[in-house]
Amino acid sequence: MRLALIGKRLVTPFRILDDAVVLVEGGRIEAIGDKSILSRYKVKAIDVSGHLIAPGFIDLHLHGGGGHDVMEGTLDALETIAETHARGGTTAFLATTLTAPMDEIQTALEAISKACVSEEIAGARILGAHLEGPYLNPKQAGAQNPEYLRIPDPKELENLLKKCPFLKRVTLAPELPGGLESGRLLRAHNVMASIGHSDATYQQVLEAVEAGFSHVTHLFSATSSVRRLKAYRFAGVVEATMLLDSLSTELIADGHHLPPSLIRLAIKTKGTGRVCAVTDAISAAGLGPGEYELGGLPIIVENEVPPDYEVHPPEGSCVAKLADRSAFAGSVALMNQVLQTLVNLVGLPLTEAIKMVTWTPAHILGISHERGSLAPNMRADIVVLDENLSVKMTMVEGRVVYQKP
Ligand SMILES: [Zn+2]
Structure with a gap:
C-alpha cells in the first residue's frame, strides 16, 4: 500500500x-x-x-548507544544501537570500532557485516563499518586505549578488507610508518580513508591527500594544529583541513565537544557541503548521567562545563569524559540533539543545519544518489520533527x- x-x-x-x-x-x-x-x-x-x-539523519561516526557498544560484536548489541539512534532520527549509520586487540576488532567487523545484510535488524540501517584505530598516533590518542595503539600494518589491513566487504571507512594517522601505503590500499579498494587521531604537519597532510585520504575525522578533536619549532611555525591537520578543498570533514556537534565559534569557523572556511555533523556517540548515549566504561577505560557522563565556556548546553545534554576529566570520551548525543546544537547554539538556518546531517554525510560517503535528500526514487528514509x-x-x-x- x-x-x-x-x-x-x-x-x-x-x-x-x-x-x-x-x-x-x-x-x-x-x-x-x-x-x-x-x-x-x-x-x-x-x-x-x-x-x-526531513530526510533521515546519517551518522558517519557512531560507536554505541542504549548501553551497548559496537565492540561487543553481536547482532543484539548492534540492534539496540540501531534502535536507540532511530529515536534520535538517525536512519543510517557507520558502526564504528574502537582501538582494541585485533581479534576483538575482527569479531566486531564480522558482526557488522552480518547486520548490514540482515533484514531482521530493527531501527536505523547499518551502512557498514568504520574502523577507528588501532593505527592512531599515541600523541593524539584522546579516549582510544593507548595500550592497543599500533603503527599501520598494510598487510593486516588488506586482510581485513578481504574479509569485510562492508568496511567502508578507516580512520588512521597517515604520518605513522605504513600510513601512506595504507591510504593507497584503501583508495584501491574504494574505502574512505580518513585522517584522524593524527599529529601530522601540513606537509604530511599533503602527502596523505596524494595517497588517497579524502576526509578528516572529528576536526578539532585529536587533530594537530599550529606548532612552533625553533623560530618556525608548522601548520597542522586543523589548518590543512580548512585550507584544502580536497578534504571533507566532520564535527562532533553535541554542544560540548566544540564551542559554536569553532563550528562556525569550520563552516565559514569549508561550507556546509564539505562539513558534516556526527555524534561520535558511545554506549552511554541515551542513558543519562553516571559512571560507565569505554574500551576498558573508566569514564564519567555529566553536564558540567567550565564557567567561562561560550555557551551553556541545554539541561539534560551530557557528555562523556575520561575519569580524570582530562579529555572527552565521546558523546552521548542522538542526532536530533546535534541538529538542535547547530540551530539553537550555532545559529545556522534550518536548511543548512539539516543538510549537515543528511545530504552532506551521504555525499561524503558516496551514497547521495540514494540517501540524504527527499526526492523521487530516493530511499524512503524520513524523519518527522x-x-x-x-x-x-x-x-x-x-x-x-x-x-x-
Ligand atoms: Zn570515535
Whole structure:
C-alpha cells in the first residue's frame, strides 16, 4: 500500500516546501508535491500535520548507544544501537570500532557485516563499518586505549578488507610508518580513508591527500594544529583541513565537544557541503548521567562545563569524559540533539543545519544518489520533527521504525 505523509513543512534539504506531501512506495519515495497529488493515487495517509518532514539523519561516526557498544560484536548489541539512534532520527549509520586487540576488532567487523545484510535488524540501517584505530598516533590518542595503539600494518589491513566487504571507512594517522601505503590500499579498494587521531604537519597532510585520504575525522578533536619549532611555525591537520578543498570533514556537534565559534569557523572556511555533523556517540548515549566504561577505560557522563565556556548546553545534554576529566570520551548525543546544537547554539538556518546531517554525510560517503535528500526514487528514509526538533517519527526504507508514544 502506498503511504502518504502529510506535513506542515518539508526540508529537502535544499529548500523548504509548505504543506507538502511525500508519497512512499516499495521502500522508496515515489513523489513529492502539494495536496493535489493525493487525488491521483490511492493512499494510506499518515497525518503529521503541524510537523516538519526531513530526510533521515546519517551518522558517519557512531560507536554505541542504549548501553551497548559496537565492540561487543553481536547482532543484539548492534540492534539496540540501531534502535536507540532511530529515536534520535538517525536512519543510517557507520558502526564504528574502537582501538582494541585485533581479534576483538575482527569479531566486531564480522558482526557488522552480518547486520548490514540482515533484514531482521530493527531501527536505523547499518551502512557498514568504520574502523577507528588501532593505527592512531599515541600523541593524539584522546579516549582510544593507548595500550592497543599500533603503527599501520598494510598487510593486516588488506586482510581485513578481504574479509569485510562492508568496511567502508578507516580512520588512521597517515604520518605513522605504513600510513601512506595504507591510504593507497584503501583508495584501491574504494574505502574512505580518513585522517584522524593524527599529529601530522601540513606537509604530511599533503602527502596523505596524494595517497588517497579524502576526509578528516572529528576536526578539532585529536587533530594537530599550529606548532612552533625553533623560530618556525608548522601548520597542522586543523589548518590543512580548512585550507584544502580536497578534504571533507566532520564535527562532533553535541554542544560540548566544540564551542559554536569553532563550528562556525569550520563552516565559514569549508561550507556546509564539505562539513558534516556526527555524534561520535558511545554506549552511554541515551542513558543519562553516571559512571560507565569505554574500551576498558573508566569514564564519567555529566553536564558540567567550565564557567567561562561560550555557551551553556541545554539541561539534560551530557557528555562523556575520561575519569580524570582530562579529555572527552565521546558523546552521548542522538542526532536530533546535534541538529538542535547547530540551530539553537550555532545559529545556522534550518536548511543548512539539516543538510549537515543528511545530504552532506551521504555525499561524503558516496551514497547521495540514494540517501540524504527527499526526492523521487530516493530511499524512503524520513524523519518527522516537531517545532523543538524533537523526533515524532522515524521511517527507514518505508518502514516506521520509531513513533513517539
Ligand atoms: Zn570515535
